[in-house]
Amino acid sequence: MTTKKDTYALVTGASSGIGYAYAVALAKRGYNLLMVSNEAEAIVEKARCIRENYGDIDIIPRMQDLGKQDSARELYEWCQENNLMVEVLVNNAGVYHDRDFLDDSEGFTELILNLHVHTPAMLCYYFGKDMAARGKGYILNMSSVTSNYGFPRLSTYSSTKGFLRLLSRSLHVELSGKGVHVTCVRPGAVATPLYNLKEKQLKAGMMVGAIYTPECLAEKGLKALFRGKSEITPGFFTQLLNLLPHLIPTWMLRLIRKWGWF
16 A cells, blocks of 8 residues: 555646645645756755755655657656656646747747647656556646637637646546546636736735735645546636636627737
């Protein structure tokens, strides 16, 4: 029989923001951590910070660029070689933009497709197989409230997050009878540098509950995961945003675009 002391929680994009908050929240729950990031110095420092407060667990920082095509297989094989049994997988690594599709570089387009589609899907595939064979496991995929939008300037971001939402829903059903829980988290704005919000915007948004702290979001996400929920969209204001795609028809978007509002 395995315990939390024998298993690991793998968190991608764990060197800052939401990913780091997930790592801390999982450490509180007694999980050993495999923290992955493409920021070498930052991931080592963040691992050290957690180790200072949770010294009774094993914490492994790993520097790896998950934006490359074969990164998921490389990470999985590394875990196999080092006998790391991953019980919790948090697919959090990602990038954000709000610009026209054709204004993005070829490199950025490939990066966001790999980070939001190929790598998380293959990590679900590799680690999900092991979890299903053991009869226990947890997979959390970070999507976005924009995952059902078809708005200008969010074309690649929202569509890749939509892939994660639909993948998570399918896997939730497929793996439910095999002891593997899959949850999709669809946040709105979060108080991280990712969105480039000004300090006044952050404070105002947090004051009215429209913007979550990474710590609050991570707790809500993990509670949903361990309770076996398929999907959560945290926050009243975030849920209101779900109405936008139904309220704004395509012809209106074209008109707004013509007026130069975005």
